[in-house]
Amino acid sequence: MPSSTAEPVTAAASFGTLDPTARLLFALAALLLLCRAAGALARRIGQPPVLAELAIAVLLGPGLLGALLPQAHQALFGPGTRPVLDGFGQLGAILLALRTGRMLGVGGPHRDGRGSPADRAHPPHADPREGRAVAVVGAVSFLLPLTAGVLCGLLLAPRLPHGRGPLALALFLGCALGVTAVPVLVRLLEETGLSGTPAGRIALGAAAVGDAAAWLVLAVALAVGGALTPGGLWLTGAGVLVLVPLLKWRPPAGAGRPADVSLLVAGCALAAGASAALGLHQLVGALVLGVLWGRRRPDPGPGAAAVGVLADKVLLPCFFLGFGQRIGLGAPAWTPAFAGLVLGLLAVAVAAKVVAGAACGALCGLAAPQWLRLGVLMNARGITEIVVLTVGYDAGLIDRTLLTALTLVALATTAMAGPALRLLDRLRPLPAAELPALP
Template sequence: MTTDTLLRLVVALAVVLAVAKLLGRLAVWAGQPAVIGEICAGVLLGPTFFGGDLTRLLFPAEVRPSLNVLADAGVVLFMFLVGSEFDQKLLRGQGRAAVGVSMGSMAVPFALGAALALYLIEQHPSEHRVAFTLFLGTAMSVTAFPVLARILSDRGLLNTSIGALALACAAVGDVLAWTLLAVVAALAGGAGTLWHILLVVPFTALLVFVLRPALTRLGERWKGARSTVTRPAAAGVLIAVAIGSALSAAATEWMGLHLIFGAFLFGVAMPRRHWDSIREWVLPWVGRVTSLLLPVFFAVAGVAVDLSGVGGAALAELALLLVVAVGGKVIGAYGGARMSGIPGRESATLAILLNTRGLTELIVLTVGLQLGLIDTALYSLMVVMALVTTAMTGVSMPLVDPRRPVRAAAGSLPVPPAVRSGP
């Protein structure tokens, strides 16, 4: 990398971070999650505005490969955080309701999204018709677990029964969504890599049933030998986490899946018992590093969003996407909640909360774009759909729960204590 390229990269990073933080704070001021403003920052820096001149000035061709690497690093660490915060205790005592609501909030939008795909594929041709159909269904059924946790925290709902149930449903839905996306990635990858893809089963078993118990025993010995965790030791764990996430991500990428699956699985494999003090020191640092790198991901994703040529036909497609996304989630979640015996107001609250898509949807859409399942035009419209549905949550919540004011949010990567605890 030449000195000129390095200087351009530093300038691009400075602009990306400044714009993302500014718009993130504006979003919080407007009562929205910071991630809304950060995603808008990525779109603002893309070719939608100023005829693409700003994009070409900030992100010349020689800088983009380095930005892609930083963006991938941010997503890998973010998915590690999502996996490490997956709390099985959320399902205890309300497993039936969580499963019922999750199935409804996933099945209905998935079916409607798959049906919509049969229409959209004529306007946005794809070589993988089955994968395209499954992908659109998956994209319609996603819920952003981390953004949802932040919204619940801001409204004082994290430690309530409805908040715990919403998180449990989102957690179950996330696992189903990532599984579906893995199937889509496998289909789009072709039959030639089938034996690679099948390796994900023993790989997952190795992480969960071998690595996790081994780390638990190591943590038990550490806890018995030391009363406190020194900073050098915690820093060593932080480095080990980064290396482990990267290796796990590389493994699933080699298997024909996306690197996000490896990072997520490595996070799930992290032990809870005997690692409390280390987790309390390490995870916030991972969150801080991730909060610096994720705006780069938004910028890279924003470069692919081009709304400058949106016309009547595109607006009609956007309307269809919004109807299917919102209608499918609300009908599915509300219906599943009512069938599980949950009262009407709480069912409506769950339906609104589970309509949150945010960053998780953006990651899913980026995977679809990288796999060649969707074109830039459809990708751009679905990014708008993700922003609108996430913003709708904050606007709609006072209608069903007017008693709880919104508290000021700080950041877009929640690591709330209620989510952090686990077996």
């Protein structure tokens, strides 16, 4: 007879005995349902769903779910399921880069078929003054936070572990504080109706300029820290020389047909793999392919919608989950020193981005309601900083403490944007009529 003193089998233990495929499917279902519910809640309180999905990923990490329910965490997101979910997440990240590049290639979200009717009624102005404003805002709104981040990194280096050296840490911190999330920015422009305004157009172009610069600085930080060999750095330079002419290429008018989803995903994978082989990050190749796709066919077609649904609803939550497993938000993390680190980095990040964007907008001739909004828009970091942080952490440029602190900064700056824009709508409303272009 079985012993009456045998311990009862817990639900988590029973779950762990399931077939690996069944555990993977249950884990994926749990993740997607939680993200769906959190996204709906975020919309109700005026926040982008991506913010809620990031929060869910952090909650499911080892610092919270792993600390409270270690058996459930191990059963759902342990070694049997994590590699596959991480693979889904990497595919989601490169598809996001593809879509972001396509939006830049066609000139913004109002050409993407996703903006409001009011947005699509105001096509982008072919005004060279806006082009100059994009260059100025993009450069200054990246260089000022970059400089502030480098100084913070040099000050923090004696107090934080930095296995790759203080200079690599400083460059990486400047890069992380200097980015603006183009995908989050696009969503903000759509939801606030700013896509057709000078502030919206300039913010989108400037964010693209800043993010391109951020990848270059990240490559330098990896090289300085020894994570990228001199040969790899030369390959990166060669890759840039190959990709830049492609970005200048424009196809004949009317060229292109609606792309098949399988061809889009296959082409994206090839472009990402090629850029990784050249020493660049895989997202760079997907971004360049997206720009070329947008220039070849501004009308999105069914392929863009299908890729968007696949990336947004299924694959990106897996990417966030993989990132969340790296975060440590357990009780030991919450010390006065850690809180001071988060608040200090947050203050520097917000001040540098908002001041740079708003001041440059004012100097370029925007009216006060426009340049105020421009400063707020440039401060949203979101998923772009999450991707940068993932690369830096995996390369050993930062430890888990700084990774967690910068993640909280990314979440906070993304959450600030919506409420700040609504506050400006009350304090400095935009004119009811169409706003003029730059004077």
